[in-house]
Amino acid sequence: MIEFLPLFPCPVIKIDTKPEFNNIRNDLISFCYSERENTPTGITRSNKGGWHSDILLEEEKFHKYKEFIEKYVTKSLEPYVNPDVKIVPFSYWINISGENARNNEHNHPGSDISGCIWIKSSESSGSFRFTNPNDFTHNPLLKTFNHQTKSKFYFSERYFFKPIEGEMILFPSVMNHCVFENNDDNDRISIAFNLKIYEN
Numbered sequence: 001m002i003e004f005l006p007l008f009p010c011p012v013i014k015i016d017t018k019p020e021f022n023n024i025r026n027d028l029i030s031f032c033y034s035e036r037e038n039t040p041t042g043i044t045r046s047n048k049g050g051w052h053s054d055i056l057l058e059e060e061k062f063h064k065y066k067e068f069i070e071k072y073v074t075k076s077l078e079p080y081v082n083p084d085v086k087i088v089p090f091s092y093w094i095n096i097s098g099e100n101a102r103n104n105e106h107n108h109p110g111s112d113i114s115g116c117i118w119i120k121s122s123e124s125s126g127s128f129r130f131t132n133p134n135d136f137t138h139n140p141l142l143k144t145f146n147h148q149t150k151s152k153f154y155f156s157e158r159y160f161f162k163p164i165e166g167e168m169i170l171f172p173s174v175m176n177h178c179v180f181e182n183n184d185d186n187d188r189i190s191i192a193f194n195l196k197i198y199e200n
């Protein structure tokens with residue numbers, strides 16, 4: 001017997017928050033633009049050409065959106081973690097990426113799990129890409145495996161997500177990722193966040 005064991009995978013969780021997302025989509029988009037109007041310069045992190053808000057957390061006007069995100073984060077992680085695990089979000093921020101704006105490859109030091117929910121996007125908004133953490137050390141192998149093996153075990157150098165409105169992903173904060181240029185003249189908007197995990 002021959003067994004292929006894809007040991008030590010990276011846990012990435014994808015969540016569709018629709019149809020509930022559809023009820024808040026337009027309000028959430030207006031909220032993001034009003035935040036940009038209030039602080040048009042924003043801050044610079046991985047963003048190249050886009051607007052990155054300051055950290056949102058305790059602002060009253062963000063509470064209902066924060067509750068929405070946290071509900072789906074909890075619901076998505078609960079089936080996979082021990083019952084006494086506590087998930088504590090500690091930062092949220094908005095990204096508004098106009099045409100040609102992108103995010104360089106980066107990760108989120110100091111955080112356990114990071115996430116992103118797409119608020120506004122289209123087919124041409126530019127993909128979100130993870131780099132395999134073993135890209136360097138396993139590179140000859142990654143290149144050698146056939147297409148079937150790569151797709152069955154996600155055994156590739158990169159993995160791409162299309163930004164789809166209402167979809168959210170959660171991932172280990174150490175995973176390198178970037179977002180490609182927005183090729184649409186409509187903005188791509190997302191809210192990203194960092195979480196800490198505690199176990200009693």
Ligand SMILES: [Fe+2]
Nearest residue numbers: 106107177192
């Ligand atoms: Fe990021």
